[in-house]
Amino acid sequence: MSSGYRRGNTGPKKLKWRWKDETENRSLPQSWADNGRTESSEEDEVQLYAIECRAGLLLEWVVNTRTGKLLRGPLSEKPGIRVLYVTADGEHALVKESEARETDGSWKPPKQFTSVIAKDIEEADPVPDSSQDHYRRSVEELYDPP
Template identity: 85%
Template sequence: MSSKYRRGNCGQKKLKWRWKDETDNRSLPQSWADKGRTESPEEDEVQLYAIQCRAGLLLEWLVNTRTGKLLRGPLSEKPGLRVLYVTADGEHALMRELDARETDDSWKPPKQFASVIAKGIEEADPVPDSSQGYYRRSVEDLYDPS
């Protein structure tokens, strides 16, 4: 038997944050849209607008990096937000996980929250035709994307 082989060896281990929902999706509060930072796009980037959010917990687990299996945890937790960003035309979207601040039974975005981000279009996913109109109207309701 090889000296490198050890029974029960489960491969590489790493601490990773995993998401746990605490609320359903909701429209982004107007105050978050108004007070959030706006990132300016570079030549090859587009702007994406935050339109929905969901509160949850980020739970830290010890994970087998080879199999993705959760080995132990959660070891710690912190409040988090998932924010949906969409292009003004509603054709592309991406989701970001952010740390949150918990205040009086409410969850707030981080102080440096960006309500409008700039990304390469290849970083966003195409949106089904059936959702594009809703996303476009949501951007128009929260922002003035002229």
């Protein structure tokens, strides 16, 4: 009689991209803020401004979807950037990862980089009081928020 157990069966699998840091956080270059796209916000959304970024690698792994455990990989890699977006008042933030372009040994944002995104406030995390002033000043230095 078979118990239904198969040796080596690791459950449901899926390919997923995972982040690997290559640099520390740095202020967003002014050219990225100036040349990035701006999303218009709907009635129930807020605008978040890109203020910091870091370069890294996006690594593709086979992942157990039930446990999140990495099973095999990395199978491939591509340059990526992580960008910190914050509200103009500095009270909410979120981080977005995207593919990057590698040019002359440095990472550049994707051609369609968005420097101001619009999201429901529920998608952003509250920022500790100790960081809010820094974030607010960073938005004011890079942008001219309303």
